Amino acid sequence: MDGIQIDITNKCPEKCGNCTRYCAIIKDQYFMPLEDVKRAIDSTIGYPSFTGIMGGDPVLHPDFDEICAYAASKRTSHELGLWTTLPKGYERHAQRICDTFYHVYVNDHKRPDIYHWPSLVAIQEVEPNRRKMWNLIENCWVHNSWCASINLRGAWFCEVAANMAMLWGEGEGWTVEPEWWMRTPKDYIEQMEKWCPRCGMPAPLALRPSVQHFDDISPGNYEMLKDKVRHPERFKIHDLSRVTEWPKMAAYKDYDYRNRCAGKYGMFLIINECNTWTAHMKHGQGMERPEKSILETINERFGT
DSSP states (O other): OOOOEEEOOOOOOOTTTTOOOOOTBBSSOOBBHHHHHHHHHHHHHTOOEEEEEEOOOOGOOTHHHHHHHHHHHHSSSHHHHEOOOOOTOOOHHHHHHHHHEEEEEOOOOTTTEEEEOOBBBHHHHOOOOOHHHEEEEEEHHHHHHHHHETTEEEEEOOOOHHHHHHHOOOOOOOOOOOOOOGOGGGGGGHHHHHHGGOOOOSSSOEEETTTTTEEEEEEEHHHHTTBBOGGGEEEEEOOOOSSSSSSSSSSGGGGHHHHHHTTTTTTTEOTTTSSSSSEEETTTTOOOOOOOOOOHHHHHHOOO
């Protein structure tokens, strides 16, 4: 997996369709208490990849400055990542973001060619054959390429499972303690058996543009969740049909798009040697211009 995400809040200014944090529908919105965030950060010390600060939008957290300062005191900037829409009204955090995080992932989800997978369309309803269902789960693209997670319910092998537990309001993750992440797949069985069959991420399903404010859901999941969410009218009952082709998935990684988003905070982004994005303040706004221009960095990186 790429890293460990610490979901410090599930509040977000956006209302994206098929959000894997269920920000627009979940009843129990939260800001993780500062002491819990510190415990989560401490638990990732020694982890060989990065620790991500995520939401919702983490910049909304009332203790965001303190969280950044604590994270920077425990892990190097190269070991820290931030996922944010850069919400309006929080521009004061721009320099703190540049100082703390080497990996900054900006996406305001306002492009119609940014798509979200329908996580609430249960694969157990799409593929009733249990052997075939578990084969798809074992090869889930999220499990193989996304992140483990920590939220109010503990530590999880998968960030989608973590947030499904928040949405359903049931189940506890592992204790957040040093080296909890040393577990191997054989230790995931309990979490997988509870949440993977209810999840649509391993299933070959059509995607929804995030600017469409609806959440696709399978009939069985709808019956379980319709009385547990804030806005059940957002649900669109899925017909359980499958697809074999998908639209381009990485539109949000467009260089100009991300830099337009970063510009709202007086920042610009440069692709670093890890092929992720590092944020800098624009010239005259708190940081000197880098020795290399953005174009020179791109040319050096990609040879174009």
